Amino acid sequence: MNERSNRRDTRWILCWAGGLLLLWEACAWLLHQSSGPAGTSAASKLPYPHLVLAAIAAGGSELAGQGAVTFGNAALGFAAGALIGYLLAIGMSLSRTAERIFAPYAVASQMVPIIGLAPIVYGILHQAETARVLMAAYVTFFPVTVHALRGLKSVQPGQLELMRSLAAGRRVTYRKLILPAALPGLFTGLKIAAPLAITASVVVELMGAPDGIGVLMVSSLYYGSAQVYTFWSTVIVSMGIGLGAYGIVSWIERRVAPWQPEFRARRGGS
Numbered sequence: 130m131n132e133r134s135n136r137r138d139t140r141w142i143l144c145w146a147g148g149l150l151l152l153w154e155a156c157a158w159l160l161h162q163s164s165g166p167a168g169t170s171a172a173s174k175l176p177y178p179h180l181v182l183a184a185i186a187a188g189g190s191e192l193a194g195q196g197a198v199t200f201g202n203a204a205l206g207f208a209a210g211a212l213i214g215y216l217l218a219i220g221m222s223l224s225r226t227a228e229r230i231f232a233p234y235a236v237a238s239q240m241v242p243i244i245g246l247a248p249i250v251y252g253i254l255h256q257a258e259t260a261r262v263l264m265a266a267y268v269t270f271f272p273v274t275v276h277a278l279r280g281l282k283s284v285q286p287g288q289l290e291l292m293r294s295l296a297a298g299r300r301v302t303y304r305k306l307i308l309p310a311a312l313p314g315l316f317t318g319l320k321i322a323a324p325l326a327i328t329a330s331v332v333v334e335l336m337g338a339p340d341g342i343g344v345l346m347v348s349s350l351y352y353g354s355a356q357v358y359t360f361w362s363t364v365i366v367s368m369g370i371g372l373g374a375y376g377i378v379s380w381i382e383r384r385v386a387p388w389q390p391e392f393r394a395r396r397g398g399s
Contacts, residue, residue, distance in 0.1 A: 215274075
């Protein structure tokens, strides 16, 4: 049943993607027709998707290599930020004082935009790998903290009373009840943060890093209309990396927390 549901979801995603490509193709054709002979200027605004896909196929090895660099650094930062955010959420759930102290600072840390903070961090460190990891961790820890803390506080009073009636201590209650109950909230924060970590890594690369998909993006912009399809191919690949990161987290969620209502509904309805 689960395999049948997965195949149905895959067919739906492919149909949605195909419809989007057809719409893009039609919009590009209309734009090119309205632009007349100035096809280059029209392509710089909205190129044909089949030519973008051809550019991806032609530069596949380079795009894959640079994309792997971006993904690797973002994944390290994502893991570090997720760990920091989860531990911070646990600390704030255990102590109201800790929540009052750290919650305002956590919120204030997100007031600085990534596009403004990334060049500062990269300018101080002058190390692209470290800057990418730090920026990915920076955008990851906050959504993980917020959603994990909400999950940790989602346990019903009756459930806590039941654990007390069974003579369960605080450590056992956390391990058997509170931490498992927080998993849906934790994964919500992780799914929000995963694409953001990729974006943060790309933003650092735009500041002058030696490698990564963002470097290809900047270099193709430097050549203008001559590299317009290369630029769009880097944009598509960046989107694909972000979607892949989201998909990995969603796949892990299905294995770690399969009791969630939406997963049970899919298995029951398939």
